Amino acid sequence: MTLPQHLVPSLADVRAGDVVEVTGDEAHHAVVVRRLRVGEPVQLCDGAGRVVTGEVSETGKRQLDVTVREVVDHPEPAPSFTVVQALPKGERGELAVEVLTEIGAARIVPWAAARSVAVWKGERAAKAHAKWQATAREAAKQSRRAWHPQVPPLARTAQVLDLVAAADLAIVLHEEASASLASLPVPATGEVLVVVGPEGGLSPEEVADLTAAGAVAVGLGAEVLRTSTAGVAALAALLSRTSRWA
Template identity: 45%
Template sequence: MALHFLLESAADAAVGDVVVLGGAEAHHAASVRRVRVGEAVTVGDGRGVWLTGTVASVQPKEVQIEVTSREDVPEPQPRTVLVQALAKGDRDELAVQAATELGIDEIVPWQASRSVSRWDAAKVAKGVARWETISREAAKQAHRPRLASVSAPVTTAQLAARAGVSRMLILEPTADAALTSLTWDAADERDVVLVVGPEGGIAPDELDVLQAAGATLVRLGDTVLRTSTAGPVALALVNAGLGRW
């Protein structure tokens, strides 16, 4: 499969144009991936533009690519959203990486009451930027035409407000309904929002608030998955249910 690179100005390119990678992306192409003149590559803007092209010239700080075809990939409907509770270590970051590879459209950090990791005001911008970097690199590796967006952290109250306008599924090991038992209506364009709790699980009062707001509790199986694993596993099942896999 051809190597894939990101370039914001790709949105302005047409067949026959030459697009230029510079900065970190040029370094990655020339020095890390060692592209060669004549090699086929793909370039995207992360918002649906997908260019196929041939490398025309390679310099350490500039790589030129002649565009041979262009495709504009529409945003999927419904969108899939991962609400990931903050977790200790790198477990939440592992979830962000895997979910991006599997096609998640939006990632929302959640400061759950049982989250060991806490993002105070000084950490929010740094934490969101870190998740954005992880998601961007995962999207490139997966050859995605669209990057996943990383939203600002939400409270439980803000999450409950979102439950009323989406199909929110709370991953809860004690739930009666299995995620695999759900049915999917192709005409339902509401976001599918997967909510994953922290290491200690979602607190009972939080479950009550979210259920009262319209969320549905679902389980993944008879075992309890880590917070880093549950979201990607659930997304894989949703992808299959929506006919994307």
């Protein structure tokens, strides 16, 4: 069984034998919820590739000290996968973020597509974005990721087009597309970007703009998937053709 992982801001200067202090909500979760005790093994991660294992040396209600036994630096996975996720209704956004994180997305970009039913504005936008970030953080810890995904602020279509143009491979999921994922060569390095539309589908203008920027429109078979699951299915299919899932 893998050790429970807890997130700390940075492990950049940590070496074997050092004591790392975990505080705040993270320590409270470890001590009060997980009931970690002195002498038990634990894993700490900074979300930027460094993972340490050690033993709990001291606990408090909102404090956890870990004596480091081993430090491992994990290379950033390649290729890197970015998913541009149009805003879904209700809690389906958090569902998409959770599973995309678990299977390895490096970046999950919320997108205000033309037909998105959900709207992020003002205080609601800040709260919704924070919830996506928290969901990604918890899912990364649960799946023992060394590199945690980025969840940038809400993107407009112009920004998405810039992301498409910069990617080594960009695809847009579209039910009317004739091309399939199996027909596309997946690069061994660089960035692969997947654009997922909203429940109401992409507008013709969005499809035209995305493909003009360099995206390839592809379908996912005869079935019509929800926006919260389409990106997950596409990412899994792409990952299965890389060394990451070899």
